[in-house]
Amino acid sequence: QKEVEQNSGPLSVPEGAIASLNCTYSDRGSQSFFWYRQYSGKSPELIMSIYSNGDKEDGRFTAQLNKASQYVSLLIRDSQPSDSATYLCAVRGGGFKTIFGAGTRLFVKA
Amino acid sequence: DAGVTQSPTHLIKTRGQQVTLRCSPKSGHDTVSWYQQALGQGPQFIFQYYEEEERQRGNFPDRFSGHQFPNYSSELNVNALLLGDSALYLCASSSRGTISSYEQYFGPGTRLTVT
Numbered sequence A: 001q002k003e004v005e006q007n008s009g010p011l012s013v014p015e016g017a018i019a020s021l022n023c024t025y026s027d028r029g030s031q032s033f034f035w036y037r038q039y040s041g042k043s044p045e046l047i048m049s050i051y052s053n054g055d056k057e058d059g060r061f062t063a064q065l066n067k068a069s070q071y072v073s074l075l076i077r078d079s080q081p082s083d084s085a086t087y088l089c090a091v092r093g094g095g096f097k098t099i100f101g102a103g104t105r106l107f108v109k110a
Numbered sequence B: 001d002a003g004v005t006q007s008p009t010h011l012i013k014t015r016g017q018q019v020t021l022r023c024s025p026k027s028g029h030d031t032v033s034w035y036q037q038a039l040g041q042g043p044q045f046i047f048q049y050y051e052e053e054e055r056q057r058g059n060f061p062d063r064f065s066g067h068q069f070p071n072y073s074s075e076l077n078v079n080a081l082l083l084g085d086s087a088l089y090l091c092a093s094s095s096r097g098t099i100s101s102y103e104q105y106f107g108p109g110t111r112l113t114v115t
Helices: none
Strands: A004-006 A011-014 A019-025 A032-038 A045-050 A054-058 A061-066 A071-076 A085-092 A098-100 A104-109 B005-007 B010-013 B019-024 B031-037 B044-050 B053-057 B064-068 B074-078 B087-094 B110-114
Touching: A004 A085, A011 A019, A019 A085, A019 A104, A032 A061, A032 A071, A032 A098, A045 A054, A045 A061, A045 A071, A071 A085, A098 B044, B005 B087, B010 B019, B019 B087, B019 B110, B031 B074, B044 B064, B074 B087
Parallel strands: A011 A104, B010 B110
Antiparallel strands: A004 A019, A019 A071, A032 A045, A032 A085, A054 A061, A061 A071, A085 A098, A085 A104, B005 B019, B019 B074, B031 B044, B031 B087, B044 B053, B064 B074, B087 B110
16 A cells, blocks of 8 residues: 555546545554645645645635545645646655655646 | 755766765755655655754665755765666755744756666
């Protein structure tokens, strides 16, 4: 079992729709959770962090965390073609190491 | 506000050679982590440096070594290069002692090709 799992996609949504990206993790002791966006040929960019159960909203982005289910999600409202990228879920456990999933490719069709 | 910088941008080396990659953290950050990202994969943690010491290491052989300088900049050294070392090498910085101390900000990366 991979430590951080994501559906590789591609996930295709029409412009203006809600994109829903999901991630599960194996370490129950994990404390910090992150979503990064990575455009092709570029480095990852931090878009959301979440540390406690529930929802956290920032603009068009909402991160959701459920530690009991070991599940993290990212919702992107009013999706735009510029949101087309790979979205990486990252999880920090009890140490200093952050583990990344392989990413989900998102395509937003104009 | 200066972001994370890395050099060089691209590098081509031959099997068996050695390489040194460099990173300057974001202004105000004191912790540097190095990652290797193969095509189509997520970044894999190599190690993290804080106060000039290696604080934690991932599953990489000791051909991979690093250093952090008093100004918080860092180097990644890879000896005896293998074809499988070809990847994007990413440096990420963060600031210990803040509520968001585990938020990491990445540099543009160094694309290493081993032939």
